[in-house]
Amino acid sequence: MSHTDDTFQPKSDPYREARGGATRFLELACGDCGTVVMVYQKDGPGPLWRCYLDRIFAPPELASLQGRVQHKREMSNLTCPQCGKLLGVPDVYEPENRLAYRLRRGQVKKTVRA
Numbered sequence: 001m002s003h004t005d006d007t008f009q010p011k012s013d014p015y016r017e018a019r020g021g022a023t024r025f026l027e028l029a030c031g032d033c034g035t036v037v038m039v040y041q042k043d044g045p046g047p048l049w050r051c052y053l054d055r056i057f058a059p060p061e062l063a064s065l066q067g068r069v070q071h072k073r074e075m076s077n078l079t080c081p082q083c084g085k086l087l088g089v090p091d092v093y094e095p096e097n098r099l100a101y102r103l104r105r106g107q108v109k110k111t112v113r114a
């Protein structure tokens with residue numbers, strides 16, 4: 001992904017306020033081949049189980065999902081563009097009715113961007 005050098009401004013909204021704590025950007029990479037598949041804004045402490053669509057900053061194909069899909073049925077699985085590994089499945093976080101990818105445990109490498 002060439003745009004991983006871009007800088008992003010974190011989103012601040014009630015979702016973020018509800019979680020508190022620090023916000024940081026994570027690069028998520030395929031656990032098999034190491035290809036970076038996503039730049040993601042993580043709000044608050046704790047492990048990352050779910051990637052909300054409205055927190056995806058790159059690549060554009062994934063970052064634009066938040067404006068294009070209304071239901072998880074319209075989403076495809078999250079797969080590695082390089083090797084095809086299945087990394088996450090469509091999900092919805094019911095309390096907030098937010099669409100997300102639920103990450104497969106142990107299949108995705110997470111790196112905090114400097």
Ligand SMILES: [Zn+2]
Pocket residue numbers: 030031032033034035080081082083084085
């Ligand atoms: Zn891969």
